[in-house]
Amino acid sequence: MIITVTLNAAIDKTLAVPNFRLGRRHRAVEQTAMAGGKGVNVARALRALGQPVIATGVAGGPTGTRIVEHLTEEGILNDFVRIREESRTSTAVVDPTSGDQTEINEHGPHVAEAELDLFVDKLLYLAKGAAVCVFAGSLPRGVDAGLYGRLIEEMRRLGVTTVLDSEGEPLLVATRKGPDVVTPNELEAEGLVGREFTDEDDRRRGLEEMVEMGAREGAMTLADGCMAVLGDGADRRLYRATLEPLEPVSSVGSGDAFLAGFVAARYGGRDNEDCLRFAVACGAESTQHFGAGQLEQREVERLLPEVRLESLATPAVSAKGVL
Numbered sequence: 001m002i003i004t005v006t007l008n009a010a011i012d013k014t015l016a017v018p019n020f021r022l023g024r025r026h027r028a029v030e031q032t033a034m035a036g037g038k039g040v041n042v043a044r045a046l047r048a049l050g051q052p053v054i055a056t057g058v059a060g061g062p063t064g065t066r067i068v069e070h071l072t073e074e075g076i077l078n079d080f081v082r083i084r085e086e087s088r089t090s091t092a093v094v095d096p097t098s099g100d101q102t103e104i105n106e107h108g109p110h111v112a113e114a115e116l117d118l119f120v121d122k123l124l125y126l127a128k129g130a131a132v133c134v135f136a137g138s139l140p141r142g143v144d145a146g147l148y149g150r151l152i153e154e155m156r157r158l159g160v161t162t163v164l165d166s167e168g169e170p171l172l173v174a175t176r177k178g179p180d181v182v183t184p185n186e187l188e189a190e191g192l193v194g195r196e197f198t199d200e201d202d203r204r205r206g207l208e209e210m211v212e213m214g215a216r217e218g219a220m221t222l223a224d225g226c227m228a229v230l231g232d233g234a235d236r237r238l239y240r241a242t243l244e245p246l247e248p249v250s251s252v253g254s255g256d257a258f259l260a261g262f263v264a265a266r267y268g269g270r271d272n273e274d275c276l277r278f279a280v281a282c283g284a285e286s287t288q289h290f291g292a293g294q295l296e297q298r299e300v301e302r303l304l305p306e307v308r309l310e311s312l313a314t315p316a317v318s319a320k321g322v323l
């Protein structure tokens with residue numbers, strides 16, 4: 001079983017509004033609402049890839065109830081802790097005439113300490129039957145930036161593999177605690193190592209620094225694929241995967257689909273090169289769908305031969321993360 005953790009779950013509402021103008025009154029020609037938040041998107045993609053997955057996290061108020069109902073309707077196993085404050089709704093206005101997308105994200109709910117304790121208990125319980133735990137997205141207000149790091153240590157004690165996809169302080173603190181895999185996008189990776197990357201060589205050094213900070217393995221998503229350091233000991237290698245960008249329907253959540261693809265391939269026992277090919281194809285295929293985390297496995301397979309993969313070198317880094 002794979003667990004995905006979403007502490008900032010949301011209802012993602014998308015409105016299609018032609019000729020959207022500020023300060024005007026509009027009528028949406030189309031509207032959709034689905035459960036969202038990074039971990040939820042990863043769970044949706046894993047489900048589409050036929051993997052056994054359970055989504056957990058916290059959800060509150062009538063919006064929290066809708067999140068849980070949407071997940072259940074989609075057939076995504078879920079077990080969320082109910083909290084007092086209302087979960088957020090994220091609204092995106094898509095203008096089909098210009099292709100522009102405007103996003104308005106509400107503040108997430110404040111999570112009380114007792115509620116967080118209930119969540120940690122639930123996670124530790126679920127972890128008994130899990131092989132992998134994915135921590136994805138930001139932390140809600142009131143939650144200590146060290147939470148992911150603490151949970152990563154707990155998972156290690158239980159023998160559960162951890163995958164981390166976050167940003168800012170929670171990513172930094174948790175990376176130092178030795179997650180098995182970190183999967184930031186380029187901007188998040190720059191934030192993690194504290195500088196902007198200027199070229200391919202610089203990205204490669206950045207990735208190595210990221211791993212030196214404590215992650216056992218790392219994959220940084222790029223606009224045209226990814227760069228990764230995977231493997232242990234003598235098998236440790238640096239990879240670069242590329243794919244010609246597709247004309248997107250919506251690229252929101254492509255990183256979540258990438259992560260799901262990587263985890264699905266790893267969980268299925270594929271080798272590192274195949275895992276990266278599959279992850280990149282999943283990220284790309286998901287851009288052909290409107291909702292975050294949606295993809296079609298058949299189309300992913302069709303894209304696979306188009307992913308180019310180079311094994312660059314054995315990086316001169318040793319993971320400080322135990323395992």
Ligand SMILES: Nc1ncnc2c1ncn2[C@@H]1O[C@H](COP(=O)(O)OP(=O)(O)OP(=O)(O)O)[C@@H](O)[C@H]1O
Nearest residue numbers: 185221223224225245246252253254255256283284
């Ligand atoms: N238009 C596209 N065509 C093909 N692949 C794409 C396209 N857009 C993104 N991808 C792929 O999707 C993966 C994830 O991309 P990106 O770095 O944008 O993730 P992200 O910023 O974490 O996205 P999100 O946070 O919205 O999930 C990458 O491997 C990238 O190559």
Ligand SMILES: [Mg+2]
Nearest residue numbers: 165185255256
């Ligand atoms: Mg991302």
